[in-house]
Amino acid sequence: MSDSCCGTVAVEIDQSATPQQAASEPTNDLPVVVIGAGPVGLAAAAHLAERGVDFTVLEAGDRVATSVAQWGHVRVFSPYRYNIDAAARRLLEADGWSAPDADWLPTGAELIDDYLAPLAKLFGDKVRLGAKVRAISRLGYDRVRTAGRDQAPFLIRLADGTELQARAIIDASGTYTSPNVLGASGLPAHGENEVFVDHALPDVLGADRDRYEGKRVLVVGAGHSAATTLLALAELENTPITWAIRSGDATRTYGGGEADALPARGALGTRLRVHVESGRIQLLTGFFTHRVNTTDQGVEVISRTPSGHEQTVTVDRIVSATGYRPDHSIASELRLDLDPVLGSTRALAPLIDPNRHSCGTVPAHGVDELAHPEPGYYAVGVKSYGRAPTFLMATGYEQVRSVAAALAGDWQAAHDVQLDLPETGVCSSNLAEAQEQRVGPATGISGGLPAAPLPLTTVGAPAESGGGCCG
CATH class of the missing domain: 3.50.50.60 (FAD/NAD(P)-binding domain)
Structure with a gap:
């Protein structure tokens, strides 16, 4: 001993x-x-x-x-x-x-x-x-x-x-x-294991920038980890972004905005909504990933709903923020x-x-x-x-x-x-703004708010189709 x-x-x-x-x-x-x-x-x-x-x-x-x-x-x-x-x-x-x-x-x-x-x-x-x-x-x-x-x-x-x-x-x-799979039914999508799929929170504006800048990127997931990645990708020029969720709308991801007891958490959803409404991020709702194919045009991701309806998106990179x-x-x-x-x-x-x-x-x-x-x-x-x-x-x-x-x-x-x-309600209502004034928006994310935050599930908690719940 x-x-x-x-x-x-x-x-x-x-x-x-x-x-x-x-x-x-x-x-x-x-x-x-x-x-x-x-x-x-x-x-x-x-x-x-x-x-x-x-x-x-x-x-x-x-x-x-x-x-x-x-x-x-x-x-x-x-x-x-x-x-x-x-x-x-x-x-x-x-x-x-x-x-x-x-x-x-x-x-x-x-x-x-x-x-x-x-x-x-x-x-x-x-x-x-x-x-x-x-x-x-x-x-x-x-x-x-x-x-x-x-x-x-x-x-x-x-x-x-x-x-x-x-x-x-x-x-x-x-x-x-042990991240969740990309497939919407809890099983790997057909072909999922044959293509490169990045999991939540790649360093889009830092070490991983070359993998994403100028590429067509699909982010799958409705949690805060997905939102974090989407906001970082929005800072890259000439990078088309598609966001796919199973829900019929993104209300849950947008969250409580200014009413959120954690200001930075509320700011996350507010900023994401702006990018979707401006068209910077294309939102696909009712997307149930079923199959992934490699084609000459890129990676084809096919959704098939329980009723059999299909939609397809072709991209260069996939980020699976479907939780753990x-x-x-x-x-x-x-x-x-x-x-x-x-x-x-x-x-x-x-x-x-x-x-x-x-x-x-x-x-x-x-x-x-x-x-x-x-x-x-x-x-x-x-x-x-x-x-x-x-x-x-x-x-x-x-x-x-x-x-x-x-x-x-x-x-x-x-x-x-x-x-x-x-x-x-113990959090300061101006916490996010105060920190931005002290250091500026970190990791290059603009908008007068702190850097896109990670839910402090830190090691990754699953969500309905995304990262974690909270800070």
């Missing part, structure tokens, strides 16, 4: 011990393993550290917050006051860190540099990079075996073959690496009770159902709603929401606070869940 600021790192398994012997060891001497070093995973580490619970964070990428780095060029539309976890703040400030402006709308890169990287640094070698989790099980137990199961430690197998034990698992691995879905395959040997619609826990599903809730109306929830029949395993953050687009980073922070309290044995704190979300 090696020491760091917060305890000992995870113990690698003694391969000479039998599974039965290893399983009989007291699991409380083992660390909690957190999967994913993004905002919610590192917040979980902060709460565990404050409570003196040993932990190890496993990050698949070669840096912390690898998924956030993929959209580092994009500004979020919720200010720092909602993006910094309370326990993380306390640990950082005790180390001499100065918090960013609470009203600032950070880019993904700023979120990493100013908050997440300094936080991870506090944990030293307890954050393991390049540690991709391949599978989770119970040591000596497959999913069928019951007797003694709860006393067996968790077994975590990494992609390099390394195996570790843990007393509990906090799975904050997100959904960014959780991948539960690493936990296939655990006993999970998933809602058949959303893929969240059954208890959480009615609280986050997008047919009934927006991100700002999701009630507070914690360890009770996140628990599975497999004691000690908790999927948190955007992964916990399954295919619901109602996730906010602040929601994830309250989740891990509750879970960490439960793992520390403080059930009173674990059950005392509270949440203060932006839709309650």
Whole structure:
């Protein structure tokens, strides 16, 4: 074992011990393993550290917050006051860190540099990079075996073959690496896998500019990630843009405008509507992607509605901003009770159902709603929401606070869940305008407003046909 600021790192398994012997060891001497070093995973580490619970964070990428780095060029539309976890703040400030402006709308890169990287640094070698989790099980137990199961430690197998034990698992691995398909029925469109399809939030005005400028581009999706990409594309000259959605109109994407409690979120829809009404962006409604063909004229994308009506658009590039879905395959040997619609826990599903809730109306929830029949395993953050687009980073922070309290044995704190979300009206009405005056429109997007924001589902929450719900 090696020491760091917060305890000992995870113990690698003694391969000479039998599974039965290893399983009989007291699991409380083992660390909690957190999967994913993004905002919610590192917040979980902060709460565990404050409570003196040993932990190890496993990050698949070669840096912390690898998924956030993929959209580092994009500004979020919720200010720092909602993006910094309370326990993380306390640990950082005790180390001499100065918090960013609470009203600032950070880019993904700023979120990493100013908050997440300094936080991870506090944990030293307890954050393991390049540690991709391949599978989770119970040591000596497959999913069928019951007797003694709860006393067996968790077994975590990494992609390099390394195996570790843990007393509990906090799975904050997100959904960014499992995007939804382009096909409208939840299945890949015919030919979809034979053409290049870019997923949400390419760096249209930066690193990816050459791929899009002067090309005919189709963006599929009705969420905020789609809107972000559309607004960036509108800044490119000689770049025809087509936007395809399944709905009969774009009202949901346009949102509440000036009435939105997050000004930058409202500004997103307002600006998009202007481009559509001016003809800069061609909107195709009732578009159900069914087939993709490569032709001499470009990529032909064919929509077929449930009634059989077809329409076709021919383009050079496709951006699929159709959202994301959780991948539960690493936990296939655990006993999970998933809602058949959303893929969240059954208890959480009615609280986050997008047919009934927006991100700002999701009630507070914690360890009770996140628990599975497999004691000690908790999927948190955007992964916990399954295919619901109602996730906010602040929601994830309250989740891990509750879970960490439960793992520390403080059930009173674990059950005392509270949440203060932006839709309650706490945001400044002139926030977007104030930031534009300070730095100008970032990433080259004009219009007197901040850069096109990313929903702070950060790692990608699915929507009806687009990115995520909220900031």
